[in-house]
Amino acid sequence: MECWFSILSALAAGGSKYVDQDNKDCREFQNYTLVIDDASDATAVIQAIRRAKSALYPSIEEFYTLTFSVDSATFDWSIGNRLFGDTSQIDAFVIPLLKQHPNSRRAIALCYDPKTDSHCAAANVPSLVLLQFRVIDHKLELAASLRSCDAYLGLPANIWQARAIQEYVATKLNLTCGSLTLIVSSLHWFSDYSTEAQATVASVRRLMGVSHAARGPTK
Amino acid sequence: MRGHHDLLRRLQQEPGREYSTSDLVETLYPEQWRSIRKNQEYGDKRQQRVAQTEKTKLHRKALYHIGQLVVQGLLVVVRLDSHGEKCYQVALPSATVTSAVGSHTIQRRELSTSSIADEIGDKKCFLFEPSSTLSRFEACYLHAERLEGLGQLLQYAAHALRATSDTLAIGGFGEMLSKYRSEDLREFIHSLVLETMDEGRSITLILDMGFQGDRSLALAVTEIQPSRIQTILNCSASSLRELATHQVFEMYRTRLGKLAVTVLPRSTPPIFVGRAGPYAVTELGWAAVRAGETPIVVVCRASVTMDLARFERAHASEVVALVQRATKAVFSIAAQQRIAGTGVAALANIVPTPARAVQHGALVLRIWNYNWETPPQYLRLLGETARGGIATHAAVYRACGMPLSLTIGCSTAFAKYDVNLSSRKYRKWTIGTDQDLHRADFAAYRDARARIATELGGVDRLRIFRTGSPSGQEVSTELAWITAAGFPLVTYEFKAIAGVRTLTDFFGGTS
Numbered sequence: 001m002e003c004w005f006s007i008l009s010a011l012a013a014g015g016s017k018y019v020d021q022d023n024k025d026c027r028e029f030q031n032y033t034l035v036i037d038d039a040s041d042a043t044a045v046i047q048a049i050r051r052a053k054s055a056l057y058p059s060i061e062e063f064y065t066l067t068f069s070v071d072s073a074t075f076d077w078s079i080g081n082r083l084f085g086d087t088s089q090i091d092a093f094v095i096p097l098l099k100q101h102p103n104s105r106r107a108i109a110l111c112y113d114p115k116t117d118s119h120c121a122a123a124n125v126p127s128l129v130l131l132q133f134r135v136i137d138h139k140l141e142l143a144a145s146l147r148s149c150d151a152y153l154g155l156p157a158n159i160w161q162a163r164a165i166q167e168y169v170a171t172k173l174n175l176t177c178g179s180l181t182l183i184v185s186s187l188h189w190f191s192d193y194s195t196e197a198q199a200t201v202a203s204v205r206r207l208m209g210v211s212h213a214a215r216g217p218t219k
Numbered sequence: 220m221r222g223h224h225d226l227l228r229r230l231q232q233e234p235g236r237e238y239s240t241s242d243l244v245e246t247l248y249p250e251q252w253r254s255i256r257k258n259q260e261y262g263d264k265r266q267q268r269v270a271q272t273e274k275t276k277l278h279r280k281a282l283y284h285i286g287q288l289v290v291q292g293l294l295v296v297v298r299l300d301s302h303g304e305k306c307y308q309v310a311l312p313s314a315t316v317t318s319a320v321g322s323h324t325i326q327r328r329e330l331s332t333s334s335i336a337d338e339i340g341d342k343k344c345f346l347f348e349p350s351s352t353l354s355r356f357e358a359c360y361l362h363a364e365r366l367e368g369l370g371q372l373l374q375y376a377a378h379a380l381r382a383t384s385d386t387l388a389i390g391g392f393g394e395m396l397s398k399y400r401s402e403d404l405r406e407f408i409h410s411l412v413l414e415t416m417d418e419g420r421s422i423t424l425i426l427d428m429g430f431q432g433d434r435s436l437a438l439a440v441t442e443i444q445p446s447r448i449q450t451i452l453n454c455s456a457s458s459l460r461e462l463a464t465h466q467v468f469e470m471y472r473t474r475l476g477k478l479a480v481t482v483l484p485r486s487t488p489p490i491f492v493g494r495a496g497p498y499a500v501t502e503l504g505w506a507a508v509r510a511g512e513t514p515i516v517v518v519c520r521a522s523v524t525m526d527l528a529r530f531e532r533a534h535a536s537e538v539v540a541l542v543q544r545a546t547k548a549v550f551s552i553a554a555q556q557r558i559a560g561t562g563v564a565a566l567a568n569i570v571p572t573p574a575r576a577v578q579h580g581a582l583v584l585r586i587w588n589y590n591w592e593t594p595p596q597y598l599r600l601l602g603e604t605a606r607g608g609i610a611t612h613a614a615v616y617r618a619c620g621m622p623l624s625l626t627i628g629c630s631t632a633f634a635k636y637d638v639n640l641s642s643r644k645y646r647k648w649t650i651g652t653d654q655d656l657h658r659a660d661f662a663a664y665r666d667a668r669a670r671i672a673t674e675l676g677g678v679d680r681l682r683i684f685r686t687g688s689p690s691g692q693e694v695s696t697e698l699a700w701i702t703a704a705g706f707p708l709v710t711y712e713f714k715a716i717a718g719v720r721t722l723t724d725f726f727g728g729t730s
Contacts, residue, residue: 056550056612058619061558066621069560077622124622150618157619 003036004045004159007151008201011189018188028188036180042160044208049156052203058157067161068168079128079161082111090165094133095172098140107133112147128158133169139178140170146184152197158182226284227293230309238307244274244281251277253377257413344545345524345637347495348384352552353559355384356580357519358498360489362391362508369399369407375569376411379515380418382562386449386493388500388518390425391508396432404439408448415447423491424450425481428458434467441470451479451491451708456699463695472694472713479710482702490708492680495522496585496632497708499678503626504579513570517562517580521552524632528588528641535597539604542584546608546627549582553625578624582609583678585632588644589671598674602629630678649684649715653697669704680708686715 015027043060050057058066066078070085083090089109097107109131117125130145144162149155162180170177189197226247230238238246245252251273258270285307288294294307346352359379366372372389379387396404411422424440426433440450452471454462459482462468471478481490488505491498500508504516523545527538556562566573584605586598609627616623634643648664650656665681672679681701689697694711701709 053615056547056554056615058616058621059554059558062554062621063619065558065560079620124617127620153615153618154620157621161620 003034004151004155005201005205007034007155007187008189008197011151011187012194015189018186020188025191026188027191028186029184030186032182032184032187034182034184034187036159036182039159039163039177039180041208042156042163045156045204046160048204048207049200051207052200057153060160063157063160064164067164077116077124077126079111079126082113082126083109083131083165090169091172095169098133098135098169098173102135105132105134109133127154128161131162131165133166135173135175136178138175140166140173140175141178141181142166142169143181143183146182148186148188149182149184151187151189152193152201155187227288227309230294240278240282240285240307243285243307244277247281247284248277249377249381250374253414257410260413261409343526343541344548345526345640346548346552347522347524347636351384352521353555354561356382356517356556356562356577357385357495357521357583358388358491358493358517359383359515359576360388360390360491360500360504360508360518361515363389363395363514364391364393365511365514366395368395369403373407373410373414375514376422377414377418378565378568380414380420380422381565382517383418383420385495385519386421386423386491386498388423388425388451388489388491388498390427390453390489392427392430392433392436394430394432396430396436399432399435401435401439404436405443407436408439408443408445411448412443412445415445421447421449421493423493424448425489425491426450426452427485428452428454428462428467434465437467438470441467441474444474449479449492451481451489453481453483453489454698455484456482459695459699463692465691468691468694472689472711476714477710477712478694479708480698480702481708482698483707490678492633492708492710494633494635495519495524496636497630497678497680498583499628499630499676499707501579501581501626501628503624507575507579513575515566515569515576517577519583520556520561520577520580521549522583522585522630523549524585524587524636524640526587526641527590528644535600538597539600542601542604543608545584546582546605547612549584549627550609550612550625553582579626582625582627584627584629585636586629587632587634587636587640589631590645598629598671602674602676605629628678629675631675631680647682647684649686650697651686653689653693653700656697656700665701665704665706669706672706677707679706680710681706682710682712684712684715686713689713 011027011029015029018026018028020026046057046060046063050059065080067080068084069078069080087093094107094109097104110129111126111131112129116122127146127148128144129147132143132145134141134143142162142165144158146158149158159180159182162182163177166177166180226243230243230246255270255274255277258266259274262270285294294309347357359382361372361375361379363372366375372395376387376389399407415422424436426437428434428437437450437452440448452462452467459480468478479492483490486509488500488502498518500516500518504518507513508516525541525545562577563573566576570576584601586601589598605627609625613623613625632640634640648661650661655661668679668681672681683701685694685697698709698711
């Protein structure tokens with residue numbers, strides 16, 4: 001997950017200054033595209049952050065529950081419910097579609113629900129808005145659109161979730177995973193993270209050693 | 220397949236527990252099982268025979284699913300009990316169980332309280348009922364007003380008890396009880412008793428003394444004197460005056476020997492007590508109930524008690540560090556409950572989306588053996604530290620795409636919370652006449668406790684031992700005076716503390 005370290009350094013050094021809705025200072029990259037060829041160490045990164053951070057960081061089991069369980073009872077909403085609840089967008093649409101038409105560009109699933117999320121007072125709405133699956137060269141590629149992403153705490157989580165869903169669909173289609181692309185409208189870093197984030201990232205680096213090479217970051 | 224899955228999912232909530240075949244039948248078919256038990260206990264001979272036949276059929280049906288899980292290696296026979304009945308346990312050979320959920324696969328790791336114990340294992344903090352913390356919520360509240368009648372209320376109470384480890388409060392009867400006869404109310408209490416026997420939890424009835432039906436139910440409770448059903452009488456100032464001449468207080472004194480009273484407007488979230496300590500429905504939970512969004516809300520997901528007697532000479536920073544650890548521990552419990560799907564199966568029988576019932580449940584930090592002369596700023600610091608800690612953890616989760624509406628509250632603990640708590644150091648108060656109430660030291664105590672209760676967000680209880688044989692009028696007057704300081708919940712025990720008869724005697728002795 002060398003790309004995570006690079007993005008954090010780049011944001012701290014060159015991100016444009018921005019004050020968010022909660023009046024917090026941050027630095028951000030707008031409309032950032034990150035292409036990851038191999039996200040197989042996403043789990044190891046999460047585990048390393050959990051060991052390194054003093055505040056609680058969610059466990060893999062929690063990410064799994066949030067991502068796949070339709071009845072996760074105590075989150076305000078869950079990706080699992082949005083993707084797999086009622087008529088599952090993944091099981092009832094994406095997978096059958098790509099089985100029938102591997103070249104389709106319609107294999108889209110939405111985490112954002114305008115009925116519940118498009119309200120001025122809605123505070124907690126999904127950052128992960130849209131997933132598009134494509135089969136290219138017998139591999140399953142996934143492009144995920146995010147409206148907002150906290151590069152320090154949220155990026156490893158978003159990568160893990162997108163990768164888990166990609167693996168799930170790839171397995172059902174008897175394919176291997178291709179690249180994972182994140183298209184982020186606001187990739188940001190809060191100024192008050194500085195000291196703690198540096199310490200955490202340094203610990204994660206120590207715990208993980210050098211990771212794989214990512215293609216990117218690109219902008 | 221659905222039956223196997225349902226059974227496995229429920230058993231995984233308490234992975235270390237042993238289940239008899241009857242337990243498993245009950246887990247799979249709770250409503251039929253309850254009906255059979257009721258007919259076996261209370262039915263005539265014909266009903267008992269029919270119940271026995273039904274029981275055999277259910278066993279046969281359940282054994283098919285149990286057998287399938289044993290064949291798959293997900294359930295193992297651990298022993299035979301004294302009746303030769305097989306006892307089973309969930310098999311967790313590699314601490315991981317895979318089960319089909321819908322059409323995708325979820326891996327559930329073995330749940331444990333060990334990480335939480337690590338967090339709070341410094342002998343200054345205690346977790347309420349560690350064995351059931353991950354499978355049940357500590358307290359729930361069921362609002363009766365919009366339900367169809369006592370039959371539906373009983374069904375809901377049975378399901379809610381399965382999600383509760385300490386006490387289930389039932390209130391908001393409104394006009395519902397007025398259409399029932401005394402016999403019906405007594406039958407209702409008997410049925411509740413049966414549910415508490417099955418589940419081993421208690422039920423707290425919060426009765427509004429402004430309603431005739433609630434008064435009748437209060438009297439029915441005094442007739443039956445059920446051990447696992449407590450009552451809290453909520454009075455307005457006017458109903459408190461009316462009750463002076465009503466037989467309710469008299470019956471509570473002579474038959475139950477105790478009385479718990481709140482003086483709260485109907486718009487205020489109810490307060491009640493369990494074995495762990497006092498509970499209050501959260502503001503958001505109460506708003507959801509009153510708006511009719513859900514008839515049931517989780518009141519307390521889990522609590523951790525901090526034994527402050529062990530910190531008598533500690534620096535404030537040490538106490539803050541303790542609160543931070545305790546906050547992290549209850550947050551971890553909530554996280555593990557989410558993974559376990561705690562209470563989801565039981566609450567899904569009451570509400571279509573259990574999340575509505577769970578989301579406003581508070582995490583609670585309890586304090587034990589605090590000095591009532593403790594300055595309010597001290598308690599304020601505890602509350603601020605706890606709320607700050609939860610906000611930090613929740614912000615991290617939100618950044619990870621896990622939006623949480625977690626609230627944390629502070630309250631007091633009861634001695635029964637954990638046997639390892641330090642010995643009680645505070646004084647219990649006994650009064651012999653209403654004159655004792657007006658003593659300067661008691662008035663100071665009452666006012667100090669009221670200030671503490673305010674700092675705790677009103678989640679506190681004042682317990683008074685009352686000797687003699689006060690009339691309903693006297694009890695009413697005394698309660699009016701005590702609650703006038705703004706104390707939310709007062710319990711009267713109509714007996715003396717062992718060896719102490721009155722306040723005067725008490726101060727003559729040692730504490």
